[in-house]
Amino acid sequence: MKNKHPIPPKAATRLLTWLLRSDMTEEVLGDLEEKFYSVAEHKSFLRAKLNYWYQVLNYLRPFAIKKSKSTSIQSTMVRHNLTLTFRNYRKYKTQFLINLTGLSTGLACVLFISLWVADEQSVDQFHEHRDQLYQVMSNHSDASGIHTLRGVPGMLLEEIQAKVPEVRYATASTDTHEFTLSSEESYFKADGKFASEDFLQVFSYPLVEGAGISDKSGILISESLAMRIFKSTHVTGKSLVWHFFNKKKAVVVAGVFQSIPHNSSDNFDFVMSWDFFHDDLITYKNWFNYYGRIAVVLNPSADPKMATDKIDALLKEHQQDGKVDLFLTRYSDLYLHGKYENGEQAGGRVENVGLFRIIALFILFIASINFINLSTAKATHRIKEIGVKKSLGASRGSLMGQYFTESLMLSLLSVVVAFLLVWLLLPQFNFLAQKQLTLNLTWPVIQTAGLLIIVVGVVAGSYPALYLSGLKAIEVLKGKLSRKTGEVWGRKSLVVIQFSLSIILIVSVLVVYQQMEFVKKKNLGYDRENLVYFEREGRLMDHSDAFVAELKNISGVTHAALSGFNVGGGNSTGGISWPGKTPEDQIQFWEINSGNGLVEMLGLELVTGRAFSAEFGADSSSVIFNETAIAAMGMADPLGKIISHYTGDKKIVGVVKDFNLVSLHTRVEPMVFLYKPADTHWVMARLKPGNEVATIQEMGSLYESFNPGYVFKPQFVDQDYQAQYAAEERVGVLSRYFAGFAVLISCLGLFGLAAFTAERRTKEIGIRKVMGSSVLGIVYLLSLDFTKMVLVAAMIAMPISYFIAADWLEDFAFRIGLEWWFFALAGLSALLVAWLTVALQTIRTARINPVECLRNE
Numbered sequence: 001m002k003n004k005h006p007i008p009p010k011a012a013t014r015l016l017t018w019l020l021r022s023d024m025t026e027e028v029l030g031d032l033e034e035k036f037y038s039v040a041e042h043k044s045f046l047r048a049k050l051n052y053w054y055q056v057l058n059y060l061r062p063f064a065i066k067k068s069k070s071t072s073i074q075s076t077m078v079r080h081n082l083t084l085t086f087r088n089y090r091k092y093k094t095q096f097l098i099n100l101t102g103l104s105t106g107l108a109c110v111l112f113i114s115l116w117v118a119d120e121q122s123v124d125q126f127h128e129h130r131d132q133l134y135q136v137m138s139n140h141s142d143a144s145g146i147h148t149l150r151g152v153p154g155m156l157l158e159e160i161q162a163k164v165p166e167v168r169y170a171t172a173s174t175d176t177h178e179f180t181l182s183s184e185e186s187y188f189k190a191d192g193k194f195a196s197e198d199f200l201q202v203f204s205y206p207l208v209e210g211a212g213i214s215d216k217s218g219i220l221i222s223e224s225l226a227m228r229i230f231k232s233t234h235v236t237g238k239s240l241v242w243h244f245f246n247k248k249k250a251v252v253v254a255g256v257f258q259s260i261p262h263n264s265s266d267n268f269d270f271v272m273s274w275d276f277f278h279d280d281l282i283t284y285k286n287w288f289n290y291y292g293r294i295a296v297v298l299n300p301s302a303d304p305k306m307a308t309d310k311i312d313a314l315l316k317e318h319q320q321d322g323k324v325d326l327f328l329t330r331y332s333d334l335y336l337h338g339k340y341e342n343g344e345q346a347g348g349r350v351e352n353v354g355l356f357r358i359i360a361l362f363i364l365f366i367a368s369i370n371f372i373n374l375s376t377a378k379a380t381h382r383i384k385e386i387g388v389k390k391s392l393g394a395s396r397g398s399l400m401g402q403y404f405t406e407s408l409m410l411s412l413l414s415v416v417v418a419f420l421l422v423w424l425l426l427p428q429f430n431f432l433a434q435k436q437l438t439l440n441l442t443w444p445v446i447q448t449a450g451l452l453i454i455v456v457g458v459v460a461g462s463y464p465a466l467y468l469s470g471l472k473a474i475e476v477l478k479g480k481l482s483r484k485t486g487e488v489w490g491r492k493s494l495v496v497i498q499f500s501l502s503i504i505l506i507v508s509v510l511v512v513y514q515q516m517e518f519v520k521k522k523n524l525g526y527d528r529e530n531l532v533y534f535e536r537e538g539r540l541m542d543h544s545d546a547f548v549a550e551l552k553n554i555s556g557v558t559h560a561a562l563s564g565f566n567v568g569g570g571n572s573t574g575g576i577s578w579p580g581k582t583p584e585d586q587i588q589f590w591e592i593n594s595g596n597g598l599v600e601m602l603g604l605e606l607v608t609g610r611a612f613s614a615e616f617g618a619d620s621s622s623v624i625f626n627e628t629a630i631a632a633m634g635m636a637d638p639l640g641k642i643i644s645h646y647t648g649d650k651k652i653v654g655v656v657k658d659f660n661l662v663s664l665h666t667r668v669e670p671m672v673f674l675y676k677p678a679d680t681h682w683v684m685a686r687l688k689p690g691n692e693v694a695t696i697q698e699m700g701s702l703y704e705s706f707n708p709g710y711v712f713k714p715q716f717v718d719q720d721y722q723a724q725y726a727a728e729e730r731v732g733v734l735s736r737y738f739a740g741f742a743v744l745i746s747c748l749g750l751f752g753l754a755a756f757t758a759e760r761r762t763k764e765i766g767i768r769k770v771m772g773s774s775v776l777g778i779v780y781l782l783s784l785d786f787t788k789m790v791l792v793a794a795m796i797a798m799p800i801s802y803f804i805a806a807d808w809l810e811d812f813a814f815r816i817g818l819e820w821w822f823f824a825l826a827g828l829s830a831l832l833v834a835w836l837t838v839a840l841q842t843i844r845t846a847r848i849n850p851v852e853c854l855r856n857e
Contacts, residue, residue, distance in 0.1 A: 006036075006037070006040040006045050006048060008032065008033055008036045008049075008052050009049055009052055009053060012052055012053050012056045013029065013056075015056060016028070016029065016032075016056045016059065017029075020059060028059060032052060032055050032056065035051065035052075035055065036048050036049075036051070036052045039051050095374050096410070098370070098374060098748050098749070098751065099370065099371050099374055099410055099414075100410065100413060100414055100417065101748060102367050102370040102371070102745045102748040102749060103367045103368075103370070103371055103410070103411070103414035103418075103456065104413075104414040104415075104417035104418045104421065105367070105418075105421070105741055105744070105745055106363045106364055106366065106367025106368075106418075106741070106745050107364070107367065107414055107415055107418035107452065108417075108418040108421040108422050108425075109360070109363045109738055109741050109742075110360045110363060110364050110418075110452075111418055111419070111422045111439075112422060112425075112429055113356045113357070113359060113360040113363075113738070114360065114448070115422075115437045115439065116356060116433055116435065116437065116734075117353050117356055117357060117360075119263060119435055119437055120335075120336065120349065120352070120353050121336070121353065122263045123263045123264070123265055123332075123335040123336070124263070124264060124265050124331060124332045124334070124335055125263070125332055126204060126261055126263065126264070127203055127204040127331070127332065128204045129169075129202070129204075129297045130330075130331070130332045132168070132297050132298045132299070132300060132302075133202065133203075133295065133296075133297050133330065133331040133332065134295065134296050134297075134298060134304065134307075134328040134329060134330055134331060135150065135293075135294075135295050135328070135329055135330075135331045135334060136152050136156070136160075136294040136295070136296065136311060136326055136327075136328060137149070137150060137152075137326065137327055137328070137329055138150075138151060138152050138290060138324050138325070138326055138327075139324065139325045139326075139327065139343045140323065140324050140574065140586065140588055141323040141324070141325075141343075141586060142323065142574075142585070142586045142587045142588060142632075143584075143585065143586075143587065143632060144587075144632065144669075145342050145343075146342045146343035147588055148340035148343060149290060149572075150293050151290030151291065151292065151293065152290055152292050152293070152294050152315075152326060153286070153287045153288070153289060153290060153291075153292060153315070153318075154172055154278055154282070154285070154289075154291050154292030154294075155285065155286070155287060155292075155318075156172075156292065156294060156311070156314060156315065157170060157171075157172040157196060157274075157292065157294055159314045160294065160296065160311060160314065163310070163314060164296075164307060164310045164311060164314075165299075166298050166299055166302035166303070166306060166307040166310070167296045167297070167298060167299075167302075167307060168296075168297045168298060168299045168302075169198045169201045169202045169296065169297040170196075170198060170202070170294065170295070170296045170297075171195060171196045171197075171198045171199045171201070171202040171203075171274075171294070171295055171296075172195070172196045172274055172278075172292045172293065172294050173193055173194060173195035173196065173199060173271075173274065173292075173293050173294075173295070174193050174194045174195075174277060174291070174292075174293060175193065175293065176191050176192065176193045176266065176267065176268045177191070177192065177193065178190070178191050178192075178535070179191075179192050179242060179243065179244055180242075180243040180244070180535075180537060180538075180710060180711065181229070181240050181241065181242055181243070181270070182240065182241045182243065182709070183229050183230070183238075183239070183240055183241075185709060186229070186709075187243075187709050187710050187711050188225075188228060188229055188711070189711045189713055190225055190228075190269040190270055191267065191268045191269050191270075192242075192268055192269060192270040192271065192272060193268050193270075193271055193272075194271070194272050194273065194274050194276065194277035194278075195213075195271050195272075195274055196274035196275075197212065197213065197214075197274070199212070199213075199271060199274075200212050200257075201297070202295050202296070202297050203295070205257045205258065205260065206257060206258050207220075207255045207256065207257050207258075208223060208233065208256050208257065208258055209233065209234060209235075209236050209255055209256040210236040210253070210254050210255025210256060211254060211255050212254065212255065213254050213255075213271065213272070213273050214254065215273065215275075216273045216275050216276040216279075216280070217249075217250065217251050217252055217273075217276075218251065218252060218253075218254035218272075218273055219240060219242070219251040219252065219253055219254060219270055219271070219272050219273075220253075220254060220255045220256070220257055220270060220271040220272075221235070221240075221253055221256055221257075221269065221270045222256070222257055222258070222259045222260065222268075222269050222270065223256055223257070223258060223259045224259045224269070225269040225270060226253075226256050233256050235253050235256060236253055236254065236255060236256065237252060237253060238252070238253045239251070239252055239253075240252075240253065242272065243537055243538065243710075244537065245536070245537055245541055245681075246537075246538075246541035246542065247281075249272075249276065251272065257271075262435075262436045265334065265335045284646060284647075287315070287318040287319055288319070288574065288575055288646070289573075289575075290572075295331055296311075296328070304328055307328060308326070308327050308328045311326050311328070312325055312326040312327065323584075323586040325343075329345075335348075335349060336348055336349045336350040336353065337349075337350055339811075347811075349727065351808075351811075352727065352731050355731070355735075355808075356731075356734075359505065359735065359738050359739075359742075362501045362504075362505060362742060363738060363741065363742050363745065364452075365497075365498075365501065366498050366501055366502065366742055366745050366746055366749075367745050368456055368459065369494045369495070369497065369498045369749060370498075370745060370746075370748060370749030371407075371410070371456060372459060372494060373494050373495065373749055373753060374749065374753070386399060400466070404457065404458065407456075407457040407458070408453060408454070408457035408458070409457075410457070411452070411453040411454075411456045411457035412453050412457075414456075415449050415452060415453055419439070419449070422439055423439055426438075426439055432730070432733055432734060432737070433730055433734060434726075434730060492785075492789055495749070495750065495753065495786075495789045495793075496789050496792050496793045496796065497793075498746050498749060498793075499746055499789065499790050499793035499794075499797075499830055499834070500793040500794075500796045500797040500800075501742065501797075502739075502742050502743050502746045502793075502830055503793060503794055503797035503798070503801065503826050503827055503830050504797045504800055504801045504804065505735070505738070505739035505742050505743075506739055506743070506826040506829055506830065507797070507798075507801035507802075507804075507805060507822055507823055507826040508735060508739070508801065508804060508805060508808075509732070509735050509736050509739045510822050510825065510826060511805040511808065511809070511816075511818070511822060512728070512731070512732040512735060512808070513732060513736070514816050514822070515728075515809065515812065515815060515816050516725065516728060516729060516732055518814075518815070518816045519664055519725055519728075520722070522660075522664060522814060524659055524660040524721075525604065525605070525657055525658055525659025525660060526602040526603050526604055526659045527602065527603035527686075528567075528717045528718045528721055529689075529718060530686055530687040530688070530689055530692065530716075531601075531602075531684065531685075531686050531687075531716065531717040531718070532684070532685055532686075532687060532696070532699075532714045532715065532716050532717070533563060533565075533682040533683065533684040533685070533714070533715055533717065534682060534683055534703070534712060534713055534714045534715065535681065535682060535713070536562070536680065536681060536682055536683050537707070537710060538707040538709075538710045539706055539707050540683065540703075540706060540707055543706060544562055544595075544677070544683070546706075547683065547702070547703075547706050548560050548561065548562065548595075548683065550702055550706075551683070551685055551699065551702060554695060554698050554699060554702070555688075555695075556687055556688045556691050556692070556694065556695025556698065557685050557686070557687060557688070557695060557699070558686045558687070558688055559597065559600070559601040559685065559686045560597075560601070560683065560684065560685040560686075561594075561595050561596065561597040561598045561601050561683075561684055561685075562594070562595030562598070562677045562680040562682075562683060562684075563593075563594065563595070563598050563601075563680055563681075563682045563683070563684035564591075564592050564593030564594060564674075564676070564679065564680045564681055564682070565592055565594075565598065565602065565682075565684065566592075566661075566681075567661070567662075567717055567720040567721050567724070568661075568662055568663070568720070568724060569590055569661060569662050570590065570591065570592070571590070571591045572588045572589060572590050572591060573588070573589055573591055573646065574586060574587065574588050574589070575645065575646035576589055576643055576644065576645055576646075576672070577643065577644040578633045578635070578641070578643045578644070579641060579642075579643075580633075580634060581633070585633075587629075587632050587633070587670055588669070588670070589629060589670045589671055589672045590661055590662075590669060590670070590671035590672070591671070591672055591674060592661075592671060592672070592673050592674070593674050593676040593677075593679045593680045593681075594612055594624075594673045594674065594675060594676070594677070594680065595612070595675075595677035595680055596612050596613055596614050596619075596677070597611075597612075597613075598611075598612070598673075598684070599611035599612065599624065599654075599656065599673065601684065601686055602659075604656045604657065604659060605656065605657040606654055606655070606656055606657075607627060607655045607656065607657055608638075608639055608654065608655050609624070609639050609652070609653050609654030609655055610653055610654050611624065611654055612624070612653075612673070612675045616653075618675075619653070619675035620675050620676070621648070621649065621650055621651055621675075622650060622651055622652075622653040622675050623643065623645070623650040623651070623652055623653070623672050623673060623674055623675075624652070624653060624654040624655065624656060624672070624673040625638065625652060625654075625655055625656075625670070625671070625672050625673075626655070626656050626657070626658050626659070626668070626670065626671050626672075627655060627656070627657060627658045628658050628668050628669060628670050628671075629670035629671060629672060630655055632670050633670075635652075638652045638655055639652060639653070639654075639655075640652065645674070647674075650674075656673075660814075662724075663724040663725065664812050664813060664814040664815075665811055665812055665813060666813050667813040684717075685699070696714055699712070699714065700712045700714075743830070743833060747833055747834070747837040750786060750834055750837045750838060751837050751838070753786075768781075778842070779839065779842045779843055782838070782842040783835060783838045783839065783842055786834055786838050787831070787834070787835070790827075790830055790831050790834045791827075791831070793830070794826075794827035794830065794831070797826075797827070798823045798826075798827065801823065801826070802818060802823065805818055805822075806818060
């Protein structure tokens with residue numbers, strides 16, 4: 001129903017009158033009223049009101065809105081503050097450069113650490129089903145505790161698929177191993193694994209061509225491997241031959257998958273059929289052989305605890321007297337949280353992530369302290385400037401705006417310089433960290449940078465902005481303000497905190513370095529120097545004895561043998577029984593397949609008995625244990641005792657002294673040498689020192705004559721040993737750099753404060769020189785306060801750094817002791833650096849002509 005006396009909406013009219021330029025108001029309102037009455041008459045009152053609102057809002061554009069006087073004033077004030085800011089930067093160049101250098105360096109370190117942490121946290125997060133993707137793990141209980149492994153019986157796969165409804169997909173696979181592939185007459189080394197049919201449903205390794213493996217003769221290869229072998233990625237249907245030991249398998253390329261991303265914990269070049277591995281390669285296929293790696297994707301609504309119980313129950317059905325428990329753990333957590341102690345998750349690489357986060361906070365705090373200290377120190381020099389401005393009518397708000405503008409602008413410049421430094425140095429950082437990091441200005445990165453600018457700028461500018469701007473003009477101009485004790489002690493406290501953090505970092509770096517040196521030089525119980533090995537395959541499988549004999553004839557080779565020795569472990573078994581064994585005695589033994597002469601070549605010391613030797617004929621029914629294994633089995637006189645191995649009864653012919661087969665993170669574990677030369681993976685040789693390159697070339701020529709076409713790829717045992725500590729080495733190297741930067745930033749702040757102190761005491765220095773003080777005496781006077789601060793910092797830092805270092809060393813079963821000189825050296829280093837830093841400024845000040853000191857106001 002139409003209104004008899006319609007009028008335009010009053011709220012819309014008031015809004016337009018308030019915002020519209022005055023020279024347009026009358027004309028625009030007239031036009032809108034005319035339009036309003038026309039629509040009301042010909043259509044409806046509601047349509048007229050809606051149209052009126054639409055027209056009002058349509059007029060609210062920048063050209064039509066009235067200019068606010070306050071906006072203009074604010075704009076002028078911002079320009080004024082920016083002008084004053086850059087003038088002050090020019091006036092106090094030293095302070096500006098010190099602040100800019102320290103803060104930008106600190107922020108660059110924080111950015112590097114943030115990129116490293118983000119990359120670590122991204123590992124294995126690319127899988128589509130990562131939230132439902134779990135690894136089946138096994139806890140093995142024995143007298144020494146609980147050992148957690150990824151290995152499970154491969155036969156478990158079919159049971160899970162058939163009997164656990166919570167599981168959507170399940171796949172079994174092997175660890176990655178280096179194999180040989182050949183195409184026509186060309187041979188290639190490549191990392192491969194065997195995996196069951198649902199492998200690509202469980203893990204997200206997208207195919208770019210072809211399909212999954214449907215039979216035993218299929219193989220999936222990566223784009224990079226396809227380019228290496230065929231110089232093309234369109235290779236579906238092409239033939240390859242897989243080689244391992246004396247086995248060969250003709251395979252057909254069923255598909256090509258994208259090259260594995262850098263943030264994957266599992267890196268491989270090809271995948272072959274699990275059925276081929278399980279049916280044709282596994283010799284001992286039973287429920288006590290943990291040769292499988294099984295991963296499952298649960299249904300979104302499934303309870304992981306219920307699925308765990310059902311999977312564990314499947315194993316228990318086949319191992320009634322076993323001491324093995326299965327459990328599920330999220331696959332994407334294994335990279336960072338892969339360390340288990342006594343069956344419970346106990347850290348892992350996540351500890352390094354936490355360490356670097358702490359270092360980043362330390363560095364940022366140290367850099368911010370410099371900024372705050374120098375800002376507050378210089379602010380007291382500007383008290384007269386404040387008095388003059390306030391007497392001329394400047395408000396407290398305008399003064400606060402000026403100081404905050406200066407701080408925020410310096411923070412902004414520091415962030416820009418920090419990003420530039422990261423961009424320039426990222427290739428070198430990637431080399432040190434063994435990463436493929438990139439600097440992308442994503443929205444989260446921009447948000448973080450903005451937050452840093454605001455936080456650091458506001459904190460550093462808060463003292464002059466809030467305190468100095470509130471001073472009374474008359475008292476400032478009369479010079480009645482005295483320097484507050486709290487202000488001085490505040491700056492000293494910040495310097496103490498700064499150097500405390502620096503000393504903690506120095507101690508940490510020293511401890512990591514000493515532990516890594518200990519690891520490198522530790523006597524492992526075998527001689528790993530100049531020990532080289534290479535894979536035994538092709539014709540070497542049938543002519544090993546002749547090859548080893550020829551190898552020994554090379555002048556640079558002192559010893560050679562067939563070997564199953566593998567740094568880091570290898571195969572383990574619980575399938576050993578001995579006289580007196582009870583159901584509670586469940587022990588996992590590392591297995592080392594051996595030929596004649598391996599014990600002697602490794603330099604192992606026999607406690608009793610003998611090593612394998614041709615003098616005693618075939619030793620296939622003989623075994624050699626280490627001391628830990630004999631102690632775990634409770635044997636007082638082991639020689640001649642018969643034990644039951646899953647391959648048959650064996651006689652103990654020798655016991656060797658304990659040696660470290662795996663890393664020093666773990667204690668020595670039980671191990672057994674089996675005389676199985678036919679099953680050894682490698683040929684091992686010890687080289688004479690001094691001419692290794694020429695010797696390896698001769699070995700390569702001999703290998704080529706015995707095994708034409710195959711790739712000769714020798715590896716050194718000591719390099720494999722060091723590779724176990726690659727993560728710790730990289731953390732140690734990066735920590736040294738970051739600690740160095742932390743000390744450098746601290747010293748920049750100290751240099752700035754020394755300059756400020758010397759400038760403030762210029763007249764005092766002049767008077768003292770006139771009264772006969774020496775340069776050395778003045779340097780001592782100016783350095784004394786800083787020396788006290790560093791000494792207090794050392795006293796605070798030492799107990800804290802002790803507990804941090806002790807906690808880190810707990811990760812190692814074999815570790816250094818925390819010597820007193822670690823802490824003394826760190827404190828002394830900080831003190832010497834502080835002295836040198838202060839001396840650079842104080843000596844220059846102390847040598848100034850006293851006339852100049854007294855003349856300057």
